[in-house]
Amino acid sequence: MAGGRPSTYDPEFCELVINLGREGASKAEMAHACGVARMTLDNWANEHPEFLDAVTEAVQLSQGWWESEGRKATFGKTPGFNATAFIFNMKNRFPADWRDKKEMDVNISHEDALEELE
Template sequence: MASPKSDNPIGRPSLYKPEYCDLVIEVMQQGLGLNSFAAAAGVSRRTVTEWMEVHSEFAEAVSRAKAFAASWYEMQQKKHVEVGGTSSQATLIVFGLTNLARTDWQSKAAIEVEHSGTISHMRDMSDAELEAIVSSAYLERK
């Protein structure tokens, strides 16, 4: 009789348990990260990443948990604005938000470049051509 097929056919059986979906949310609702969840589950952070790749329900739970953690940091930010706090606290809040909710809290620098004409390598240009470019750029800034 054949043995039942396993998600992990080689090596030790997985330590994954479906209840970890609830635990990851519970841990991260406190503003903690996946390392804290790994410690609570008694596994390495690498194992958590592997579970996310193998168990779609766990990956979805982690995604929701990250939203809860970002919400925790947003609440800390609101509290900081309302009652005050130290610059170190503000830095930690910004760090948490930019890492957990990049889409909403990313610092962006936009650079727009307008160009018309042909792009040449500077090494192929004559001194007169380079001087003309520098002069026109200088005049545009005035």
């Protein structure tokens, strides 16, 4: 028998997170709207495939919203736009697409390195 409180997960949260993604919300905001901690949101995504799909879509929608707003602002449609703050936000919010450098793991053995020298 599993311990702890019963889950408060509700399949209707799928629609909620997708709608929040359309508004540019973060996963922390999505968790807040569901009345749970961010870790619970991630646990639900691991336990409920439909919720994982919804969160994945929501994060994509959120990135699209932010990129669209930034594009508009770049061309003067948002008064007081701070490009530096926008770039900082995007690099931290969406690192897979916005980081300046990509990290890579490379493994090479001593034997491989010696063969290259010969």
